Amino acid sequence: MVDALQRARAWLRPAGFVIDIRPTAEPAYLEVQLAGGTELAGRVGDVDGRTGPSARHARADTALATAIARHWFAVELRREFSFSRHGDTLDELRDHIRSDWRGAAIDDAALGRAAALLTSEPGARARVREQIGIARLAPRKS
Amino acid sequence: MQLDPEAHEVAALAEAAPDLSAARILEVGCGAGRLTRRYAPRAGSVLAIDPDAASVAAFHRAMPPPLRRRVEVRAGTLATLGDPDGSFDVVLLAWSL
Numbered sequence: 001m002v003d004a005l006q007r008a009r010a011w012l013r014p015a016g017f018v019i020d021i022r023p024t025a026e027p028a029y030l031e032v033q034l035a036g037g038t039e040l041a042g043r044v045g046d047v048d049g050r051t052g053p054s055a056r057h058a059r060a061d062t063a064l065a066t067a068i069a070r071h072w073f074a075v076e077l078r079r080e081f082s083f084s085r086h087g088d089t090l091d092e093l094r095d096h097i098r099s100d101w102r103g104a105a106i107d108d109a110a111l112g113r114a115a116a117l118l119t120s121e122p123g124a125r126a127r128v129r130e131q132i133g134i135a136r137l138a139p140r141k142s
Numbered sequence: 143m144q145l146d147p148e149a150h151e152v153a154a155l156a157e158a159a160p161d162l163s164a165a166r167i168l169e170v171g172c173g174a175g176r177l178t179r180r181y182a183p184r185a186g187s188v189l190a191i192d193p194d195a196a197s198v199a200a201f202h203r204a205m206p207p208p209l210r211r212r213v214e215v216r217a218g219t220l221a222t223l224g225d226p227d228g229s230f231d232v233v234l235l236a237w238s239l
Contacts, residue, residue: 001239003221004170008233010226011168019158020235021151021177060239077158081150087143096143132151136158 001063009072009139018073018137020064024080025057028130030093030110032117039117042110044097044128052103064135073137085128090114093126145176152180162186165231170220171238175201178213178236186231188213191223 008018028044046052067073087093094106106128118124146152155177159165162185172178172190174197182188192198195217202215216223 004235004239007220007223007226008168008170008235011220011223011228011230011233013228013231016231016233017159018233018235019155020239021155022235022237022239063239079154079157081154082148083146083151084148085143085145086147092143132154134154134158 001060002066005063005067005072005137012139014139016139017076018139020133020135020137022060022133023053023057023083024131024133025054025061026131027054028104028128030106030114031127031129032114033125033127034117034121035123041114041117041126042107044101044104044106044130047103047105053101056102064137067137071140074140075135076138077134077136079134081132081134082129083132087126087128090118090126093128097128149180151177155181159232162232166229167232167234168230169234169236171236172201172215173197173236175205175213175215179206179209182209182213185212189230190215191218191220193217193219 030041030044032039032041046054068075085093085096087096090111094111097104097106114126118126162181164186167185167188169178169188169190172192178188178190190213198215198217205213
């Protein structure tokens with residue numbers, strides 16, 4: 001990952017910059033949107049602690065911290081935003097996470113809570129929400 | 143499946159990179175082009191790469207015609223792209239670090 005940042009820097013014009021968009025270390029949440037507000041049903045958990053999202057995000061954070069410590073980049077801007085995935089059904093959300101997220105899954109207890117919330121009122125919708133970080137990194141002169 | 147219907151991602155990108163109209167962008171980790179399709183209409187030109195050849199092929203097939211003039215898609219990574227030539231205004235690490 002540090003290598004990727006070094007290579008990214010080498011592709012830049014002197015006045016260019018890197019934009020790094022990726023999930024933060026905060027877990028993703030399964031939520032149900034109801035008329036009165038949003039209810040938490042559970043977390044999207046790591047199936048494998050070594051390859052799951054938490055470990056990957058931690059490695060990416062370490063890589064970026066290393067690149068900054070080596071004076072390859074200066075952080076010009078850093079923000080966070082929430083990113084939601086809305087499924088028509090819980091099965092769709094569960095299958096999406098299973099197939100598109102490496103090493104992550106929604107556990108049965110969370111799915112059960114979400115199913116109960118979804119049946120509690122018409123119009124309720126399920127979503128997976130994760131916190132995303134975005135940073136603009138300016139290359140520093142070697 | 144609806145992804146980011148609130149468009150928070152593209153708003154955050156617009157804040158981080160307000161003017162891409164003349165920018166030459168290297169996007170790393172384009173996948174099937176979900177994010178590329180959202181920002182490329184306001185970009186100068188884009189070289190979008192991803193190690194997953196199947197996703198790249200799907201992106202290429204489904205690319206809207208107006209984007210074909212400004213977006214080139216290739217299977218690959220930063221390590222396989224060739225010798226860095228310092229020619230990009232922006233390198234966008236799209237959920238790929």
